[in-house]
Amino acid sequence: MGNAMLLLLPLLSLIMSSRSLALNQDFCVGDLARGDTPAGYPCKPEATVTAEDFCYRGLGTTGPTVNPFNIALSSAFSTRFPGVNGLGISAARVDFSPGGIVPLHSHPSGTELIYVVEGTLSAGFISSTSNKVYTSTLRKGDLMVFPQGLLHFQINDGGGGGDGNNATAAMALSFYSSSNPGLQIVDFALFANNLPTDVLSKVTVLDDLEIRKLKSLFRGTG
Numbered sequence: 001m002g003n004a005m006l007l008l009l010p011l012l013s014l015i016m017s018s019r020s021l022a023l024n025q026d027f028c029v030g031d032l033a034r035g036d037t038p039a040g041y042p043c044k045p046e047a048t049v050t051a052e053d054f055c056y057r058g059l060g061t062t063g064p065t066v067n068p069f070n071i072a073l074s075s076a077f078s079t080r081f082p083g084v085n086g087l088g089i090s091a092a093r094v095d096f097s098p099g100g101i102v103p104l105h106s107h108p109s110g111t112e113l114i115y116v117v118e119g120t121l122s123a124g125f126i127s128s129t130s131n132k133v134y135t136s137t138l139r140k141g142d143l144m145v146f147p148q149g150l151l152h153f154q155i156n157d158g159g160g161g162g163d164g165n166n167a168t169a170a171m172a173l174s175f176y177s178s179s180n181p182g183l184q185i186v187d188f189a190l191f192a193n194n195l196p197t198d199v200l201s202k203v204t205v206l207d208d209l210e211i212r213k214l215k216s217l218f219r220g221t222g
Contacts, residue, residue: 029053030078030085040179041078041085054083059093059173068217070100078179090179096121096156096170103187104151110181112146112174114138114154119170125152138172148177151186191218 029049030041056076063074075092078085094102096119114123116138124135125146138144146152156170190204191214200211215221
């Protein structure tokens with residue numbers, strides 16, 4: 001036991017030292033040119049930091065379209081907004097065309113809080129322990145939280161749970177408890193890869209024809 005503690009002490013000391021440094025440092029503007037790491041981006045030298053590093057104007061307009069879901073997405077993660085690096089916060093904007101969908105996806109590294117700016121959305125998430133689904137209709141001014149790592153979605157169907165034919169455009173802002181919460185979309189994970197169709201059929205219980213159709217839609221191979 002004593003020997004084990006002696007081996008652990010240097011590691012614990014390093015962890016506490018790193019934690020102390022993080023707590024006593026005002027900010028760590030990401031140096032994007034040096035590349036991301038599991039702990040975030042390395043810090044820019046403070047002498048080179050300016051006020052503009054703490055400003056981001058990319059959410060003021062509609063972002064790039066995400067097909068085939070009829071939405072446009074723009075994000076203010078640390079990969080684009082270096083001022084949030086290490087601060088445990090970030091944001092995104094989603095513009096929904098009528099019938100637009102944010103498909104089932106997860107953020108492995110952060111909880112999401114969504115705020116509806118315009119329109120009406122149906123939204124929900126799936127519990128990982130019981131597979132229970134928690135859904136709600138969100139209108140202008142409403143908030144909903146999606147716990148970290150859980151699959152969740154939003155649909156612009158006018159709040160009726162239908163096919164979106166009666167929906168108008170909608171827009172929402174999302175805020176995350178991480179400067180880079182990560183993103184994995186189920187459809188892309190399953191059908192935009194090179195996993196052989198026969199293997200994918202076995203692990204999803206979908207027939208080969210349906211898988212080939214979906215791989216074609218999401219530009220997968222195999």
